[in-house]
Amino acid sequence: MGSDISLSKAVRANLLSLQNTAQMMDKTQSRLATGNKVNSALDNPSSFFTASALNSRAADMGNLLDSMASGIKVIEAASNGISAITKNVESMQSTLRQARQDKSFKTDNFEVTADSVIKVKGGQFGDESEIKLGVKTPGVAAAVGSAAAYNGLTLDTNGKAGVGARTIVDFGGTNTAANDVITVAGKDVTLTGTDVATAVTNINAALDGDLALKGKYKASVGTGTENAGKLVIESLDPKADAASVTFGTGITAATQSKQTIQFNPNLGGITANSKPIPTGATFEEFVAAFESQAKDGGYSVTSDADAKTVTLTNVAYGTTPVAITNVPPAVTGVQSVSTLAITTAAQTANATVTIGGKTLQLSAAAQGSTANTATEIRTLMEADDDLRGKFSVTQSGSTLTITSQALDGSNLATVTYGGVGNGIVATQANPTSGVAPVLGALTAEPGTAGLSKESVAADVDEVTITYGNDKADIKISGLVKAGSLATAEETAKFRSDTVKNINDQLKAAGLKGVEASFDASGKLELKATSAEAKTLAVSGAASNAIFGGESVSTGTASIDGYNSTNTVDKFVEEINRSHAGKLRASNDNGKLRIENLSTQELDVSFDKDGAGAGSPTSSKIDGNVVRANLSKQFNELRDQLDKLSDDSSFNGINLLRGDKLKITFNESGSSAIDIQAKDQDGNVRGINASNLSIASLTEEDLDTDAKIDAFLATLSNALTELRSQASTFGSNLSSVENRQSFTKNMINTLETGAANLTLADTNAEAANLLALQTRQQLSSSALSMASQQDQAVLQLLR
16 A cells, blocks of 8 residues: 555655654663663674573572582581580590599408408409418519520421521523523622532632622532422521522523413313312312312412413423313304394384394384385494494395394394384394303413522521510521531520520510520520519420420519508508509508499408408498499480481581582582591591590499590590591681682672673663654654645645
């Protein structure tokens, strides 16, 4: 219709101006109404999407603030719990200090004579103990001595033992040639002959000619069943290591042969060096069977659990391998294969095929052709983690070949495909089962003929010395007893060194009160340094050779005289000396006053004349009730400690029970903190009485100040742990609160940045609106004027 109306040029121009002004007024009014200059992507795509991203990140970080706030409360709850537990432990300390200060022990008085006998049981006494005045005796110190003069080790008959550490070289039937070189203790020795005796002469001459080595080592031809005909280089200092020996020019070092067997549970009838091996059904049993025969079979065993192989290494050097029989050759495994030929394509998008027990649903891509159906099945199999791990798939047109990944004949692909309802029609070739591999392949690594060596540590006589409740394992090395040609000076030095060596070992083991010495006849003696009622015993491997068997001696304590002359005061002195810490005695107006230093009742049997003519009188001395009650108070406080720990949770998380609090700090989750209660070694543990090593008390635990002090030390350590954990939680809280403040500032920054991109300047927009309204009025006036010009034509028609 509008195209049928003709407007003058002036009217049309004013009309367009008025329309543009109206559009700008609409936009300006929208900005004033919303406060945004960018309300959609049409206004400014860059600003709109940038602002949206900033606002989204700010919203994500705002969500994290809730998690941080909750986490702060969890930490505060744990901190409150530790504060309460700390006060609880301090109350427990106060209870123990109160017990330590309390001395309200119960007493009883007795009219004693010089012959009185007092028997006590209970209190701090386990068994009944007798108290009476003793007669001064010197006592006897426990002592044991060797059966004969002791000059050190006794050589065994096979010639392998010796005083010093030894390096033994076995020529193995291979003679050296003249000018071959062997290096002993860093000294090159040129051999002038081909036999062991010549090597001994050459080595001793070279060592004696070197001032640094002279007197340190001695070479000899070995004797006995094990070392006969071998080169033996011995350290003359029994504390020194064996001499280093290397083979130089012209000498071939012998190696040991090896045989490796692959485990097969079906192996049977195997022998190794003629020893039958009952291989068993598992690899572990397979290895154990070889190990049980290794010593007698003359080989050592190593195994590889991953590869399931056993390697037998000949003890003897040279080319002869371990003789193995009845190990079959290996057979390589064959994979299972199944062929699926698609003859009719899938007709629907929900067709299914089941392969290896896994059902696959085909998509619309499977329709149209048999090749498409085959491609869809292959694609789904390759995308499925389970099937991909079991099978490999190849495709030729509409035919799929499905091969097991295993080489042991397993994972045969049985395929069930949809019938007419699903649209697929296929034929499956008879699946070919794989063949499991036969294990047990034997690989041999021959040894090399030549010279071999071994180092043997210095032999020692080993005995165990026990004195009372203390024990020390002692090792003695030195001169040889039988057939020794030692000089008097050498013997004296051996005895001096041995005494120092034994006493040093006793001291290092914490066994006090025993010293070693030699008497005038050369016998080794171990003796207590004081007369005590303790048993000194010697046992161990060498006790029979040195001491004639296990030797035991029990000492008797000396009985000192009394400083007092009064009978009551003598009893006071006896009790306070012999039963200190258990009883305390005093003279109470001529009567013996006995104080029971225990929380437990003490039974007393008193025989005044000591002759037993009349029945002894029985009485009881009560225990310290105050300390007994304080032990119960301590246990109640301990019980509260665990309850405080259990109640220190917030929103289901309790750090004091060992729960872990994870607080995420950024929207990607890459920045976070894990908070958990840990001990000083970094091990996770809850805060409770058990983990703080605070045990429950019995009344007897408060019998002595020493026991109370031990519990106080435990509580002091617990307080240190609590304060350390509180400090850690405080540091964690500071980190979370700092991150919370940072996140709030970041949210403000992000939202401000977004606002800068989208918010309108209301002052400017208001001014724009006023200007547009003026322009609108002017445009309306101009349009009116243009219309009036067109109306002037009417005047001509009147």
